[in-house]
Amino acid sequence: MTFSTLNVSILRRDLPASFVVFLVAIPLSLGIAVASGAPIAAGLIAAIVGGIVAGLLGGSPLQVSGPAAGLTVIVASLVQTYGWRATCTITALAGLLQLALGAAKVARTALAVSPAVVHGMLAGVGVVLVLAQAHVVLGGRPQHSPLSNVRELPGQLISSHSHTVMLGLLTIAVLLAWERLPKGLSPTALHWIPAPLPAIAIATLTSWALGWETPRVDLPDTLLGDWHAPALPHGRLPEIVGAVVSVAVVAAVESLLCSVAIDRARPQGVPRADLDRELLGQGAANAASGLLGGLPIAGVIVRSTANVAAGARSRASTVMHGFWVLVLALSCGPVIEQVPLAALAALLVVLGVKMIDTARVRDLRHHREAPAYFATLIGVVLLGLGEGVLLGIGISAVMALRRLTRLSVRVEQALPVPIQAMPGSPGPAGQWHVIVEGTLTFLGVPKVTKVLQQVPARTSVDLDLNVDFMDHAAFEAIHEWRVAHERQGGRVDIDEVHEGWYERAVTGDMSPPRKSSPSARWWAPWANRRRRHEELDAPDVSPSALLLAGVREYHGRTARLVKPIMAELAFEQKPEHLFITCVDSRVVPNIITASGPGDLFINRNVGNLVPRFGSRTHDDSVAATVEYATNVLDIRTITICGHSNCGAMAALLAGGTEIDHLPALSRWLKHGNHSLARFLATEPEEGVPPLTRLCQINVIQQLDNLLTYPWLRNRVEAGKLELVGLYLDLESAEVNILDRSTQSFVPVPDEAPGDTDNTRALT
Template identity: 75%
Template sequence: MTIRTPDVSNLRCDLPASFVVFLVAIPLSLGIAVASGAPLAAGLIAAIVGGIIAGAVGGSPLMVSGPAAGLTIIVASLVQTYGWRATCAITFLAGLLQLALGAGKVARTALAVSPAVVHGMLAGVGVVLILAQIHVVLGGSPQHSAVANLQELPGQLVGSHSHAVMIGVLTVAVLLAWDRLPGRTSDGNVLRWVPAPLPAVVVATLAAWWLGWDVPRVDLPDSLLDGWQPLALPEGTLPGLVGAVVSVAVVAGVESLLCSVAIDRRRPEGVPSSDLDRELMGQGAANTVSGLLGGLPIAGVMVRSTANVEAGARSRASAVLHGGWVLVLALLCGPVIELVPLSALAGLLVVMGVKMLDTTRLRDVRHHREAPIYFITLAGVVLLGLGEGVLLGIGVAAWLALRRLARLSVEVEEGPGPWHVVVTGSLTFLAVPRLLRVLQQVPPGKTVDVDLHVDFMDHAAFEALHDWRVAYQRLGGRVDIDETHESWYERAVTGEMSPARKSPLPVRWWAPWANRRRQVSTNEPDASGMSPSDLLLAGVREYHDSTARLVRPIMAELAFQQTPEHLFITCVDSRVVPNIITASGPGDLFILRNVGNLVPRFDSRLHDDSVAATIEYATNVLNINTITVCGHSNCGAMAGLLAGGSEIEHLPGLSRWLRHGNHSLARFLDTPPGESGEDPDGELSPLSRLCRINVMQQLDNLLTYPWLRRRVEAGKVELTGLFLELETAQVHILDPTAGRFVTVPSQVPDQAEEGTPGPGTAVPDRH
């Protein structure tokens, strides 16, 4: 594990960002210490260590670590059970465990925990935090459990009229009103960088001081390490101690890793992604030091990390500097911190608890049908405790996963010809009774087509299906089994049980409608008797049934922003499907299609802005750095050019458009057969030669745009030529040096020679 020196050039962004995070961290760290029943200095120590140690050696450049609200229940329980010194020892041991887990490269396994469990856990912690701290806001003391706090709340509400109540209410009011100030979120407003917790605590503190109210306040020791004593070994049963260490290590680790993943999605361009194993080791190092110095357990904190990103941080230096600011404040400004009323910190924690009940997360889990996991985890945390609630949520998630794995659809379709039995899902021993019950509905002596759309078939299911088939055929019937995804049945019959090759996309996704005998997944009739509009709707229904669920997570992520890698210019020909020939998916290609894949020249007399507008948007807004022109064989547009336009005289719009291909035609006429690199032997037909030459010419036409040519010459944009040979379904790439299309290499070369353009890179003024 190495410590990387921050890039000095980023300090102009990281320095102000670190101060914003520091302003957020101070009140939160003190409030979490109060809620945990720990010394107030423990919150500051954890903020300092989390910023400096975890920030310097962790694997997430922009994440900020410190005392986390999600650990308050665990810490409060440990303090009550073992005492504070023993809790510090548990934090120390949890840090060592995290170091071992990080060294063992197991960080990603923590992400296997269902997000519904994590969000339910955080919501449960929020409820417990609210019920506990609202008593402090009302001038009382929290009880030993959430249920007891709820039972005592009515009496507390009736009998609380102290100044502490007014301070807590004032804090909550400022927190809620701050983000609603007019213009605060605009870029030019200086208040945009002031986090709400700071003015809330400052206003409450000034109000208590100005009015002379005698309310409980923060009580710091003379020094952060004042009264420090060596760690004490907890007294208790070994299983209980092991459980405490594991719970702190796992909960803090999982919360940190999930926070790291979430911040990765928001990181600006140029910031590297997180190394989760290194991050877990960084958290372990921080917890080890924090436990040794008498600080709270440390985890990655979403509130501080989000503030760090929004404030413009560019590297880990921001997190490290924020820890330094906390250290300076703790050493030099202790008397100022001691003016803060405890009820103000409690009000801050109440609002934080409300924010942990994130309704957007609830909508997400409901969308994925995981709401039971969320609510059961929440209830378990509130009623039973954090560890018990999480284990309960994991158990429910596992049970639901098993139910989904065992889900099976078996349908019988009676027709004038063969009977059809459609089996969809996972065919396991759990589904055997249902499968046999449906198969028994088929009368004897029929021809039966069994369509297996299964992603798994165990031995019990195979034996049941095979025995039924043998018995049915013995009575005079006929059974044909068709497997569309994997050959589970066939491999079991033949005894070839090598791993099956999985089809990553739904069956027939690439085949034209005319090749589909019938719509198995949607129970549509034969395609041969359907109108074009019926075929279209049948295709949409098949997409909804078999493909939409697979691409929904991708589309949801792309819904508000697209970041394609390439601008792909190709013909409108229905036989050319860019996503098939490039094996690309949603969000990969920014596609421009027109007749003949033509690019009008910059100085063309025939004015056309559609192509130029697409290129401008792709390069200037989407920052695409690769433009591909893809032609194809037997192109109708090129055939029209060869015929001199006589065949399309009755189509005035098309005739005008094809004038943009005159440069391709002139280049074709200037290059006799056998004299070009593309056709050295003169074996290609005139149409085949023109289709290839047209791609080369369109690449040259792109270079007539001055702003694009400058980018190409500066190496910021690469131009590539592709050619699809329809007869063989093969794609060829343009080698600009040889002036011909070559076979796409089976793998990308390790490193092209510096200064030498690779295949597909357009060279200016090639013709």
């Protein structure tokens, strides 16, 4: 980007965005200062320093920093305990701590805190904020604790000041109404004005016009007119250190989470966020803010979102917004002093309610993290911010430990009909199936042994160990049960679906875990897999029984694993490739491409043929698939995959005499005549059997057949569609790719597809 282009971008995008952020920042900064019990000027200083210092030095170009509502509870407590000047010192020290953490490059570590705890903390702060500022809206003063605020609220309602209450309610009404303005009925410009500005402006004008007596903002004569050097806090050293760490960590986590959220929404061309640099920028801003008498600073999601929505493209918007706040603070003090405190309190009440995000609770319940959220929320309200966060982290740790040791054990009698008792074993016999899934440690031993004891003696047991870890206590419990069961005349067959924990313990092999035998894998044919059910061993088992046995195995092993993926795909598919291949049962597209549900849009037909455009033997089945894939699904790649020993190609070589009795197949194979003609027109290759050569030539011809469709050729020539040829050699199980320049199939290269010429569009 040239210098002139950069200037145009700043003037066209960042300058207007900076005004929008400035309009959001002014009322919020004033309100947060009031709620924190700090001087009003402290909020403006923090907004200026956050915009300029964090904007210039931070690693997230579009993030806007300033006084944050999430820190109000901490700051209010510090002001009450140590006084304002000492709180400024704590803020500066917290900034130095953030600088040290940023230099140590531990920014990512802060993100290890569970989002449930972070959002629970913000919700708790929201509750505390609402309870405290409700008293200001009613014309009173907030108490020292949330519980005191709740107790005093009824009395405050009885003795409320009418003018103050009316201004607060008017501010709330404007805030709610402004956000609900219909876009089609209101001027477009109104939607660029953030709701807090008109809400505060209307309340201020109403109070001034009607001459209402109500507490208002009190600014010093100059922004730093009553500035004093920060003072050392007096108190116990561990408590002071804890205060510094609390401010530093909470501000850092909130800033980094905000940075990650804004990074996901950044427009194209904006560089990714550097979290370590962002932490350094936040540290420098907090150190400067503390020294100048400002509030603690953090990245703020409300201002940052407004910045992105207003079209910002660089950090210039953030920096300029800080300059606008500075200009306003130096030149418009008398105007700011007309703002009623009740209006700012009402603004914070609405902001506090928004911090209690019910949608977030639904998401956390879906992921079973709601207990940590509510524990943190209640802890912040009843115990304090630090204690509530520690409580939430503790609950999260317990829940994580519980998940890591989660174990599922179920038992079922595998056969719907009884089997013959084993020779020499009087009494009951049968086939039982026990499935153990999860992490098998000593904590799960009682659960496993309880289930295994339900299995009758003298029975055959298939024990599936689908576990990612097994400790020695668990091994001993299972092994002792196995030995006892076999001693009583039973039989135990242990199948380890993943790593061979039991096998290694039995053999004493302490080498790293190895994967279980390929013969037990899901992708092996039915005939080659280990028989887990007697119904598969029966000589007269019907094909449908084999199919249903496979479905039952899918339900038992695979369905639960693919369920989350299938749930996402249930109402919409977004495949990236159209894969045209043969109906041959030996060709399994998802195996040879290592793909899963939703990846491939597949068309299978005899001989992987594509009828040419306007063919005399009319057939629209393949064309319909290609048409839907390209025009509806917007697929960008079409692959033709042939294979060795193709029966369709063998029939073409034989002249079709072997399939005369199959009229439909004979008609279909006429679409392969162009492949046969191409085969006859090319020279034989030494050492390459004729059938192999025809199978490969057929892939090349079908790619050419695709280009006979005018609309498809246009997409290929425009670079909107890529055509790829693959050839599967069944004997070696290897896939080769067509090199169009040499008209030959070559091994798939080890490099990424974008780094090789072999996967370029075959045009």
